[in-house]
Amino acid sequence: MHETGRIFAVDLFCGAGGLTYGLEAAGISVKLGVDIDPNCAHPIEANSGAKFLQADVASLDHIEVGKALSGGGFTLLAGCAPCQPFSTYSRAAKQKHGEKAGNGRNEDWRLVEHFGNLIQKVQPDLVTMENVPPLAQQDIFKVFLDKLEGYWIDWKVIECHSIGLPQTRKRLVLVASKLGPITIPEFDLPRKTVRSVIGDLPALIAGEQDPNDMLHKASRLSGINLERIRYSLPGGTWRDWPEHLRASCHTKESGATYPSVYGRMAWDSPAPTITTQCFGYGNGRFGHPKQDRAISLREAAMLQGFPRNYSFIPAGESVSFSKVGRLIGNAVPVTLGAVIGDFLKQHVLVYEHASRRLLTE
Missing domain, CATH: 3.90.120.10 (DNA Methylase, subunit A, domain 2)
Known part of the structure; x- marks a missing residue:
């Protein structure tokens, strides 16, 4: 049985904890933050309730992730695979050295695929991924979507100024749910300067x-x-x-x-x-x-x-x-994490309300 409204999360590629901190601000319990960089240990454990695991997501044991998500709540696998391969700077550097900056299969984007592999093995109730908008034009994005078989999916590019972040930053946000249809709303929160x-x-x-x-x-x-x-x-x-x-x-x-x-x-x-x-x-x-x-x-x-x-x-x-x-x-903006967290919490509550209503009819 799921504890009412409770979501347990693992934050892959957690970095300094922007997504973790935002999700926790929304009431989601982040159990584990995973990153290959040991410098992320202090910000994760000093500012959140999550434990830090230094590990390469490419070789991360899915059983360990599953254990972190155990405890009776709905489960969420969240993350932002490093996006440098799709950045303007990185593409320009590749072109300078005569490399293709397009959709070729190479190690640059393998972490996105590894994220998808973990989802397939762990089968969490919920998934969220945040990344740079150009990812949507890459072949790897379709590969990632194909790994979400059995989930309702939605994604969109969010202008972060519209969610109350004082930045002209655009981010691709994907959400997926096994609970029911899920749609990211249009945001128009008070602007900050x-x-x-x-x-x-x-x-x-x-x-x-x-x-x-x-x-x-x-x-x-x-x-x-x-x-x-x-x-x-x-x-x-x-x-x-x-x-x-x-x-x-x-x-x-x-x-x-x-x-x-x-x-x-x-x-x-x-x-x-x-x-x-x-x-x-x-x-x-x-x-x-x-x-x-x-x-x-x-x-x-x-x-x-x-x-x-x-x-x-x-x-x-x-x-x-x-x-x-x-x-x-490199951090996911805290404000974006909080908005995503609030949205996922509301999604779970709607699902629970609908389930209770069906049981009483």
């Missing part, structure tokens, strides 16, 4: 770290980049700079197509998509709207929906921009 999320954090200068929050740390700026950011307007481009500050790449035809590089965010708009390199002023529109610096790691995390006190590294450990930036940029 950069100001509404990070506007009250203490001011920093480039290279400074808040003594009360080690993650509120801004990267250093070279002399020329400090001069550049002082000429940068919120929401503007490098075209706002004097000629002598423009980089040589900006004078090339290819450089003209990247206007947001070295840009500032705008206070009253959403942030751009937060990436693993979001702490660097030259890596995108990651300049602070007002202060002459790139956004801090804490600001990046909050723009991903993480609460202000979320712990990414153990107390006393020095803050590495590359390590923490990777954890933050």
Whole structure:
């Protein structure tokens, strides 16, 4: 018998725990977070009720997953297979080296297939997968869907700003259920801006770290980049700079197509998509709207929906921009996890209500 409304979950490719934390906020009990990266152990176990398992999903024992999901609740297998193979950067890199960026069968996307294999073996009541929109055009997506035989399925691309995340981030979300038909609704939740999320954090200068929050740390700026950011307007481009500050790449035809590089965010708009390199002023529109610096790691995390006190590294450990930036940029936004969790909870309640009604008729 299932415990009324209770959902037990395993989060594959859990990363820093954005999906886990969001699902738990919706009332779903995440029992296990699985990732090959040992750096994910602390954020998962310090911020959620889940245990962390360092493992490669490709060789993960489905019996271990099944044990984690036992206990009388409905079962959910969730995850976001690493999406770098389908990113714009990755496709461009392949083309540069003469490789095909299309649908060829290679190791890049094998983790999506391994996820599907685990679903077939574990047979959870519910499945959710989050990934980049270009996945839908890949052959592997059809392979994945074929592995969901016996499930009702729906998927759509969600603009994250429409669910209350202060980011212009689009994500493909898939849900599947053995309980009954399932349809992802249209979302139009209150919009958030950069100001509404990070506007009250203490001011920093480039290279400074808040003594009360080690993650509120801004990267250093070279002399020329400090001069550049002082000429940068919120929401503007490098075209706002004097000629002598423009980089040589900006004078090339290819450089003209990247206007947001070295840009500032705008206070009253959403942030751009937060990436693993979001702490660097030259890596995108990651300049602070007002202060002459790139956004801090804490600001990046909050723009991903993480609460202000979320712990990414153990107390006393020095803050590495590359390590923490990777954890933050690769995370499923917490807000998206919470919305998916709320939706799945409602789906289970509708199913239970319908089942009780049939029993009493």
